[in-house]
Amino acid sequence: MADGSIGLWTVPLAVLGGAIRVSTPFLFVSLGECITERSGRINLGLEGTLVMGAMSAYGISYLTGSPWLGVLAAGITGALLGALHAGICSLPRVNDIAVGIALMLFGTGLAFYLGKPLIEPTAPRLPAIDFGWWSDIPQVRAALRVNVLFLIGVALAPILYWAFRTTRWGLLIRTAGESSDAARAMGHSVLLIRLRATMVGGFLAGIGGSFLSLFYPGSWNEGLSSGQGITAVALVIFARWDPLLCLWASLAFGGAAALGPALQSVGVTSGYHLFNAAPYILTLAIMIITCSPKRTLTGAPAELSITR
Amino acid sequence: MEFGRISRRHLLQGGAALTLGAAAGARPSFAAETTIGFIYVGSRDDYGYNQAHAQGAAALKKIPGLKVVEEEKVPETDAVEKTIESMINLDGATLLFPTSFGYYNPHMVKMANKFPKLHFEHCGGLWSDKDPKNAGSYFGYIDEAQYISGIVAGYTSKSGKLGFVAAKPIPQVLRNINAFALGARLANPKATTQVIFTGDWSMPVKEAEATNSLIDQGVDVLTCHVDGPKTMVENAARRGAMVCGYHVNQSPLAPKAYLTGAEWNWEALYPKFVKMIAAGESIPNFYRGGLKEEIVKTSPYGEAVSAEARKHADDVKAKFFSGDGYAIFKGGLVDNKGKTVIAAGTDRGQKDPELEKMDYLVEGVVGATS
Amino acid sequence: MTTEAADPVEAVGSIAPAADPGFLQRHGGAIEYILIPGAALAGALGAFGIFVAMFGKNPLDLYFYMYYGAFGTWFSWQNTLTRAAPLILTALCTALPAQLGMVIIGGEGALLIGALSATSAALVLQGMPPLIVQIAMVVAGVIGGGLWVMLSGALRQYRGVNETISSLLLVHIALAVLNHLVEGAMRDPASLNKPSTREIGAANMIGSIPGTDVHWGLVFGLIAAIAAYILIYHTVFGFAARVAGGNIRAAKIVGLNVSKLILTICFLAGGAAGLAGMVEVAAVQGRTNANLAAGYGFTGILVAFLARQNPLAIIPVAILLGGISASGGLLQRRLGLPDASVLVLQGIIFVFVLASDALYGRIGFLKGKS
CATH class of the missing domain: 1.10.3470 (ABC transporter involved in vitamin B12 uptake, BtuC)
Structure with missing residues (x-):
């Protein structure tokens, strides 16, 4: 300890730090997708939204000097992509999964296309809140440097959980997701509900992207997402469309992402490729254990094409 | 269609270009327009490996009579063969620079055999007598610059712990890690260099996590060998650690934390190649060099580098520039498992082909190659 | 899934196979399968042309x-x-x-x-x-x-x-x-x-x-x-x-x-x-x-x-x-154009083709109202 090292404690600390640092994009995308899927639509395009959000946040932060404007821009970009998805899906006989894949390509491509000049400049980043002030150990303080977006995400999960159950909007979304006929019978436009749900989902996913480029890893480049958006969409199904479970799943994924590098730093060097794949192996294992062929997934919106 | 005809004529212009290096007596100037093709594996604005090459290509664009065509993000599959053929067939390229290691075999070798009159220069490959004569491979001993970085890092580190974020345990990367670690030990014989492999060339989240893990272990100076060092540089600087850059000068990203860096100097080498060809000289098929040959360079020292460190680093740099050269990997070298990897008394100079097969980490490096 | 087996609500007013001996009626389906994707492709290319035109490139060249x-x-x-x-x-x-x-x-x-x-x-x-x-x-x-x-x-x-x-x-x-x-x-x-x-x-x-x-x-x-x-x-x-x-x-x-x-x-x-x-x-x-x-x-x-x-x-x-x-x-x-333009184009084509799914059975003259 005298030399400033904390030895094996690095691993749990890195997992904790990783859970906080890496989980936020997963959290925002999965919560956003949770809203969309609860309304009966799946938007696989959130990978593109995430990347597009990251790029636009970085660009706006760089141009205006305000990272918060960047976050807002990312959200708006995401909402627009969500509107595009919902718009195309509202045409008859259009498959929402396919539209998602199309928008994944389109969003990613557009972000790369427009983002070329943004790789080199440094944009103002989002500030961090120091939650480790009580500790003298710099590693602990570093792990507990938290961005307010993370806190918003953590707060959003129980709020959504509550909103789905008790608010009028939550009920409307769930009705649209469970039975479009019922929603229609109540005099509501299913398409409009889904449009709004997809736009909100895109808004959140865009903000998740802004976290990537403006906080951690904290710059714009083309390898930034490496599939986090699509993984987060998978997390929603894994989390059974429950916002609270989305929160736990995102934290677990974030922590698992830190596992590979942390293990190497304490001398566990063999098989680092397999450790790096730990989040995926774990998810698959948990799904195999917890799913059942006898019943459909609890919590699955009945209108969702992927579970029908 | 009028439009089509104009474009077609334009397309054919390349074909009429002078064939580079075809005859020994070729004019030293470029009478007709000569087309040179550059192929990058990633984005050419990556602030790293590919950007360094693109800067070299940009230097060629300034030379009158040369036309440079570029293609980025070409995967190391038959796509690169088709890109090469397309540059030849449709653009009339006569000199090609496929700049990623994985392009060499089988792809570029196949194309060099198919177009024996054209010239291919590959970055990083290991040309051997079995390979076509119109192909060549060049590379820089960037470990010399990493060695200098190591010296500076060794002086600057307070904890004596240095960190290295690396992509994959391959010879070129291991050589950089070892050179950095050996340089650090010149400054501080007790210095250790801890390495973390991220598994691939561009994994920003993993690179950031590796950086954080290293700093959590007490590391206070870091460098890296990944395609885009920006993530490591920025995240390390944010946590108050010092950094040495790689590929290109990243000091604008963290002016206070940036000590020095190992940079490519392609903008010096590529015009040299072109002038050699234009003068009718042939480029050696196996072309290597370091600081002295101006293929690599070091970034200017940052403000945090002490006078002592500057002096020691400059002294060693002067040895690299001297006529006798300087061996980083000297006899009696022991790896981090205690095995002697270079027998006592046999210094391995920079051009020693054995070094291109490096599969060990030297004493003082914390980490493993598999 | 998008299949021909559309749900009954959508099938109302669409072609009723073999209900009428008219040519368009009989071959309307087949014509649709060529006409609609073709139109979607043309639309996508048009949109992509506008996109590149916004960046100052000539769509006809494109x-x-x-x-x-x-x-x-x-x-x-x-x-x-x-x-x-x-x-x-x-x-x-x-x-x-x-x-x-x-x-x-x-x-x-x-x-x-x-x-x-x-x-x-x-x-x-x-x-x-x-x-x-x-x-x-x-x-x-x-x-x-x-x-x-x-x-x-x-x-x-x-x-x-x-x-x-x-x-x-x-x-x-x-x-x-x-x-x-x-x-x-x-x-x-x-x-x-x-x-x-x-x-x-x-x-x-x-x-x-x-x-x-x-x-x-x-x-x-x-x-x-x-x-x-x-x-x-x-x-x-x-x-x-x-x-x-x-x-x-x-x-x-x-x-x-x-x-x-x-x-x-x-x-x-x-x-x-x-x-x-x-x-x-x-x-x-x-x-x-x-x-x-x-x-x-x-x-x-x-x-x-x-x-x-x-x-x-x-x-x-x-x-x-x-x-x-x-x-x-x-x-x-x-x-x-940057390499990402291919991704953008693929995305646009995909969007247009998917949106065109809505057109099947809705094109007036193919319904054979003679």
Whole structure:
């Protein structure tokens, strides 16, 4: 300890730090997708939204000097992509999964296309809140440097959980997701509900992207997402469309992402490729254990094409 | 269609270009327009490996009579063969620079055999007598610059712990890690260099996590060998650690934390190649060099580098520039498992082909190659 | 799933087959299948033209170079077909399970595992006659890839695990397994800076179709696509699969063995992608390494959806997308567009084609109101 090292404690600390640092994009995308899927639509395009959000946040932060404007821009970009998805899906006989894949390509491509000049400049980043002030150990303080977006995400999960159950909007979304006929019978436009749900989902996913480029890893480049958006969409199904479970799943994924590098730093060097794949192996294992062929997934919106 | 005809004529212009290096007596100037093709594996604005090459290509664009065509993000599959053929067939390229290691075999070798009159220069490959004569491979001993970085890092580190974020345990990367670690030990014989492999060339989240893990272990100076060092540089600087850059000068990203860096100097080498060809000289098929040959360079020292460190680093740099050269990997070298990897008394100079097969980490490096 | 079996609400007012002897009535469906995608493609190209025009490029140049780079010369055609070859096979990996209503997006994983299996087979059988080695490679590739996707099918059938997610997770796992083996147990020590398995040997390579530069993978793809079409539309098995895809409960009531259907279809789907992996090894790379993860599996998903999961329609769609990527290089070189323009264009085409699904049965003059 005298030399400033904390030895094996690095691993749990890195997992904790990783859970906080890496989980936020997963959290925002999965919560956003949770809203969309609860309304009966799946938007696989959130990978593109995430990347597009990251790029636009970085660009706006760089141009205006305000990272918060960047976050807002990312959200708006995401909402627009969500509107595009919902718009195309509202045409008859259009498959929402396919539209998602199309928008994944389109969003990613557009972000790369427009983002070329943004790789080199440094944009103002989002500030961090120091939650480790009580500790003298710099590693602990570093792990507990938290961005307010993370806190918003953590707060959003129980709020959504509550909103789905008790608010009028939550009920409307769930009705649209469970039975479009019922929603229609109540005099509501299913398409409009889904449009709004997809736009909100895109808004959140865009903000998740802004976290990537403006906080951690904290710059714009083309390898930034490496599939986090699509993984987060998978997390929603894994989390059974429950916002609270989305929160736990995102934290677990974030922590698992830190596992590979942390293990190497304490001398566990063999098989680092397999450790790096730990989040995926774990998810698959948990799904195999917890799913059942006898019943459909609890919590699955009945209108969702992927579970029908 | 009028439009089509104009474009077609334009397309054919390349074909009429002078064939580079075809005859020994070729004019030293470029009478007709000569087309040179550059192929990058990633984005050419990556602030790293590919950007360094693109800067070299940009230097060629300034030379009158040369036309440079570029293609980025070409995967190391038959796509690169088709890109090469397309540059030849449709653009009339006569000199090609496929700049990623994985392009060499089988792809570029196949194309060099198919177009024996054209010239291919590959970055990083290991040309051997079995390979076509119109192909060549060049590379820089960037470990010399990493060695200098190591010296500076060794002086600057307070904890004596240095960190290295690396992509994959391959010879070129291991050589950089070892050179950095050996340089650090010149400054501080007790210095250790801890390495973390991220598994691939561009994994920003993993690179950031590796950086954080290293700093959590007490590391206070870091460098890296990944395609885009920006993530490591920025995240390390944010946590108050010092950094040495790689590929290109990243000091604008963290002016206070940036000590020095190992940079490519392609903008010096590529015009040299072109002038050699234009003068009718042939480029050696196996072309290597370091600081002295101006293929690599070091970034200017940052403000945090002490006078002592500057002096020691400059002294060693002067040895690299001297006529006798300087061996980083000297006899009696022991790896981090205690095995002697270079027998006592046999210094391995920079051009020693054995070094291109490096599969060990030297004493003082914390980490493993598999 | 988008299928012709549209729900009754949508079918109202659309063509009623054989209700009227008019030509348009009889062939309206077929005409629609050409007219609507064609119009969607034209719309997408128009939108992309506007997009590049916003960046100061001439859309007419764009169209010319796209045509020229993809189909303008014999070389361009070969370039296009080479790129289309793996896409036909990986598209089948998504299109076959789609008949059962399953969304498999793990073709990339099956391709990698197929490549690994095929390479292993070749390395085990070193020294045997090439034909035997090649057949063993095909068998190993198909089985390897087939079992990999069958795993997703089995997990869905026996554990209720969503196949879309499991197949996606298995892509990441396959890549980790490949990297782990290629950099560890299966690594050829001589592969140095590109960790790879040992080479399968020049004699075992399957080479090109005579008279062309296009490798045999194209023929494999064509055969597989036609076989898949016959299987799905002209056999009892395929009929059963489509019944199950339309309504699982009905399938069970009529006594179909749904488990067997799912496992067989998933095996065949994965086998197609595994075969693509085998072809990449035996016709292009000559060994397995990380280069194989070039995204063919992911582009295959796009092809399958654009082809509306019809095995025969996959062929022209794969050629179209092969053409787009073939011309992508020319767009970079001639118009200075970034590589990402290909992604943007693919996204736009996809959006237009999907949106055009709404038009089927709604075009006035095809309804035959005479």
